[in-house]
Amino acid sequence: MSSRDRVLGRVRRALADVTPDDRPYEEAVRRDYLREHGGPTARRTVELLAENLADYRAIVHRSGASELPSLIARLLAARDAGPVVVPSGLDEGWLAAADVTRIPDRAESTPADLDRAGSVVTACAVAIAETGTIVLDGSPDQGRRRISLVPDHHICVVRVPDQVVSSVPQALERLDPARPLTWISGPSATSDIELDRVEGVHGPRTLEVILLG
Amino acid sequence: MTGTYLGMPAFPQAARDAVRDPVLRGNLRHATHTIRAKRARAVGELSDWAELREAGRRIKDHTLRHLDRYLVQLEESVTAAGGTVHWAADAGEANRIVARLVKETGESEVVKVKSMATQEIGLNEALEAEGIRAYETDLAELIVQLGRDRPSHILVPAIHLNRGEIRDVFRSEMGAWGRPAPEDLTDAPAELAEAARLHLREKFLRAKVAVSGANFMVAETGTLVVVESEGNGRMCLTLPQTLISVVGIEKVVPTWRDLEVFLQTLPRSSTAERMNPYTSMWTxxxxxxxxxxxxxxxxxxxxxxxxxxxxxxxxxxxIRCSACLNVCPVYERAGGHAYGSVYPGPIGAILSPQLRGTGSEIDASLPYASSLCGACYEVCPVAIDIPEVLVHLRERVVEGGPAVRQGNKVVLRPARGHAAERAAMRAARWVFARPGALRAGQRLASRTRRLHPRALPGPGRAWSGTRDLPAVPPEPFRDWWQRTNGGKDGTE
Structure with missing residues (x-):
C-alpha cells in the first residue's frame, strides 16, 4: 500500500463517527465577522495606511505625479548606497531624475549580483490600510520576489487611493493566488530576543513607501 | 518524536529543576509579560474578534471533518501548479523523503525556514546522519542550534535565554559554523540581529536547496503560506533552486478566502502585531x-x-500562534524544556500525548502539567478547549481505554502509578452507595480528628506532599443539619 493510501485510509477511519454533511462550504461555515473595520472614506483609509506603515517603522512620503521623479532621486541620493535594481516594467519616468547605476531585474542574475545593489524601486499590487501592509505580486513593475529582498533599501510606490483597500479580506479579493505574493508590513524585524521587536534582520532594513496621488 | 527528547523525565521532575533557576524564571517572566499586554492591545483593535475566532474554529472543524477530500484536492492543485506531492505516514518516512530529494540535487547542505513540523520529526539530525548539513536561519532557531540547546517556545525557541546569554552563544559558537561574530559584540538586540544578518547572508546567497514548513495550504488553489518576521523565510523560499516543504496534513484550509480569517488572527495572537513583517504565498x-x-x-x-x-x-x-504559552502560569514558571517536546505549554500538553501516545513517563505526565485555569482557552484564536482535552487525556492515562496508534485501534492499559487513586475512587463509590457506612465513617473521623496526621503515610505521601489535607469538622454536616433543624434552631 502506498503511503498516500495509508494516510487517506487512516483519515477516513478516524472520521467514521462523523455524520455526513454535504452542505456547500459557504453554507457550512458562517462568516459573521466584518469585511472591514471602519474606514468610511477613501481619504481616511489612505491616512490610516500612512499611520500604520509609520507605526511599524516604514518611512512614508506623499507625492504628486510631477514631483515623483525628484523625490525618488533625492531618496536614492541620500542613501548613496550604490546601484539600484529596476524591475523591467517600472514606469520609466519614475527614475528619470535619478543619477544612479541601474541593475535590470534579469533571470540570469545571481543572488550575489543582487547583493551588490544598494536599493530597489518597485510599484505594488495592493496596500492594506488596517494593517499597514503592501503586497507585491511579481507584475512587471514589481519584478521577481528576490529583488525586493536582497537590497537593504526598498522604495515602494503605492498609487492612492486606487491601490489602497481597508482590510485583509478586501486585499485577498483583489489578489491572484496563481502569482507569487509577498506581503510586506514594515522593514524586516524580529521578536526573537526577549519577545521584543527589533527592526532589521535579513530583508531590507529601510522601507520607504511613497503614496502617489 | 525525536531522539532529542528520548528519556525525558516526567514533567513534575523537569519542572522542579526549572523553577529553581532564578535566571530562567526572570527571562520567562519578562518575555511572557511583555507579549501578554501587547497581544491584548492588538486583539482589542478588532471589534469582531469573537466572530473571527468563531469563523476560524468552524473553518478548521469543517476541514478536519472532510480532511481526506481536501488533501486530495490540495494534491491536485499543487501538482497542476508544477509542484510534486509526497506523503509520509511517520517521521522516519518524511526524513527519508527529504534526504533523498536533497541528495538528488547533488547538494550536501540546506537552509531552513523555522518549521515546527521538521523539528517534530527530527529532520536536522536525520539529514546529518546522511551527510547533509541543515542550517537554521530563524534568529531564535540559530541561537538554539549554535548553543546545542533545545527549543523552549513555539514562536521564540530561545525565549529561555536573555540577551547576554545570546551574545555569549554568538561569540563562542558562530565561528565554527561560518562567519564569526564581531569581537566587540555587545548584548544590544540590534547588534545581535546584525551579527545574525552577516553570519547567515553568505549561506543564503550560496544555498541551492531550502527546507520549509507552512502555516497554511489552500486546497482550492494549491497555495502555500509562510508567515514570518525576519526575511529569512523569504530568502529560503525565493533564492534556492529547490524548495522542499514539510507540512502537517492539518494545515490545509479549503479556500483562498479562508486566509482572510487567519491572516487577521494569527499575527495578533502570536507576535501581537497587526501584521507580521513578511508573508510569502506561492503556488x-x-x-x-x-x-x-x-x-x-x-x-x-x-x-x-x-x-x-x-x-x-x-x-x-x-495554528501554532503560541498565545496559550504566553498566558499560562505553569509555562511561565516551568519553562518550555520541562514539557519534553517541541510543542511546549498548554497546546503541547494536549498535542504531544496525542501525537506520540501516552506510553512514556513524560507523555503520561503532560496532561497534568496544568492548573486548568482556562487562560489558554480564552486566548486561543481557534477556540481549542484545552482544559477539556487535558481532563479527557488525564482520564485516558488513569483509566486506559480504546485509542488509535499508528492507524491501528488499541486498548490502552491504565498507567502505573495511579493504583492508589483508583483504589480510593473505588472505595469512595462503595461508601457513597451505603449511607449507613458513610455516617459511621464520618462520625469516626470527627471523633478521632485530633489524632489525624498532617501528611498521608505510605503511597499517599506524594499526594499530600504538595497539598494540605482537608480538616475534618468536629461534627459531620448531616448530623449538624438534623440536630439544628437545618440551622433554624439558631444553635451552633
Whole structure:
C-alpha cells in the first residue's frame, strides 16, 4: 500500500463517527465577522495606511505625479548606497531624475549580483490600510520576489487611493493566488530576543513607501 | 518524536529543576509579560474578534471533518501548479523523503525556514546522519542550534535565554559554523540581529536547496503560506533552486478566502502585531521567479491518530500562534524544556500525548502539567478547549481505554502509578452507595480528628506532599443539619 493510501485510509477511519454533511462550504461555515473595520472614506483609509506603515517603522512620503521623479532621486541620493535594481516594467519616468547605476531585474542574475545593489524601486499590487501592509505580486513593475529582498533599501510606490483597500479580506479579493505574493508590513524585524521587536534582520532594513496621488 | 527528547523525565521532575533557576524564571517572566499586554492591545483593535475566532474554529472543524477530500484536492492543485506531492505516514518516512530529494540535487547542505513540523520529526539530525548539513536561519532557531540547546517556545525557541546569554552563544559558537561574530559584540538586540544578518547572508546567497514548513495550504488553489518576521523565510523560499516543504496534513484550509480569517488572527495572537513583517504565498513554481522545483511532503506522524479521538481532535485546529504559552502560569514558571517536546505549554500538553501516545513517563505526565485555569482557552484564536482535552487525556492515562496508534485501534492499559487513586475512587463509590457506612465513617473521623496526621503515610505521601489535607469538622454536616433543624434552631 502506498503511503498516500495509508494516510487517506487512516483519515477516513478516524472520521467514521462523523455524520455526513454535504452542505456547500459557504453554507457550512458562517462568516459573521466584518469585511472591514471602519474606514468610511477613501481619504481616511489612505491616512490610516500612512499611520500604520509609520507605526511599524516604514518611512512614508506623499507625492504628486510631477514631483515623483525628484523625490525618488533625492531618496536614492541620500542613501548613496550604490546601484539600484529596476524591475523591467517600472514606469520609466519614475527614475528619470535619478543619477544612479541601474541593475535590470534579469533571470540570469545571481543572488550575489543582487547583493551588490544598494536599493530597489518597485510599484505594488495592493496596500492594506488596517494593517499597514503592501503586497507585491511579481507584475512587471514589481519584478521577481528576490529583488525586493536582497537590497537593504526598498522604495515602494503605492498609487492612492486606487491601490489602497481597508482590510485583509478586501486585499485577498483583489489578489491572484496563481502569482507569487509577498506581503510586506514594515522593514524586516524580529521578536526573537526577549519577545521584543527589533527592526532589521535579513530583508531590507529601510522601507520607504511613497503614496502617489 | 525525536531522539532529542528520548528519556525525558516526567514533567513534575523537569519542572522542579526549572523553577529553581532564578535566571530562567526572570527571562520567562519578562518575555511572557511583555507579549501578554501587547497581544491584548492588538486583539482589542478588532471589534469582531469573537466572530473571527468563531469563523476560524468552524473553518478548521469543517476541514478536519472532510480532511481526506481536501488533501486530495490540495494534491491536485499543487501538482497542476508544477509542484510534486509526497506523503509520509511517520517521521522516519518524511526524513527519508527529504534526504533523498536533497541528495538528488547533488547538494550536501540546506537552509531552513523555522518549521515546527521538521523539528517534530527530527529532520536536522536525520539529514546529518546522511551527510547533509541543515542550517537554521530563524534568529531564535540559530541561537538554539549554535548553543546545542533545545527549543523552549513555539514562536521564540530561545525565549529561555536573555540577551547576554545570546551574545555569549554568538561569540563562542558562530565561528565554527561560518562567519564569526564581531569581537566587540555587545548584548544590544540590534547588534545581535546584525551579527545574525552577516553570519547567515553568505549561506543564503550560496544555498541551492531550502527546507520549509507552512502555516497554511489552500486546497482550492494549491497555495502555500509562510508567515514570518525576519526575511529569512523569504530568502529560503525565493533564492534556492529547490524548495522542499514539510507540512502537517492539518494545515490545509479549503479556500483562498479562508486566509482572510487567519491572516487577521494569527499575527495578533502570536507576535501581537497587526501584521507580521513578511508573508510569502506561492503556488507551485513560477517561471523565472524563485525555485524551479517544489516538493510538498504531507506529514501524518500521529495526526490521524489524534483525529480519531472525538474530544482530542480539536487540538488539530492549532495554528501554532503560541498565545496559550504566553498566558499560562505553569509555562511561565516551568519553562518550555520541562514539557519534553517541541510543542511546549498548554497546546503541547494536549498535542504531544496525542501525537506520540501516552506510553512514556513524560507523555503520561503532560496532561497534568496544568492548573486548568482556562487562560489558554480564552486566548486561543481557534477556540481549542484545552482544559477539556487535558481532563479527557488525564482520564485516558488513569483509566486506559480504546485509542488509535499508528492507524491501528488499541486498548490502552491504565498507567502505573495511579493504583492508589483508583483504589480510593473505588472505595469512595462503595461508601457513597451505603449511607449507613458513610455516617459511621464520618462520625469516626470527627471523633478521632485530633489524632489525624498532617501528611498521608505510605503511597499517599506524594499526594499530600504538595497539598494540605482537608480538616475534618468536629461534627459531620448531616448530623449538624438534623440536630439544628437545618440551622433554624439558631444553635451552633
Amino acid at each position: 507551485g513554481t513560477t517561471d523565472e521567479d524563485g525555485p524551479r522545483a517544489f516538493h510538498l511532503v504531507l506529514l501524518d506522524n500521529g495526526r490521524t491518530d489524534t483525529l480519531a479521538d472525538q474530544v482530542g481532535r480539536q487540538a488539530l485546529r492549532c
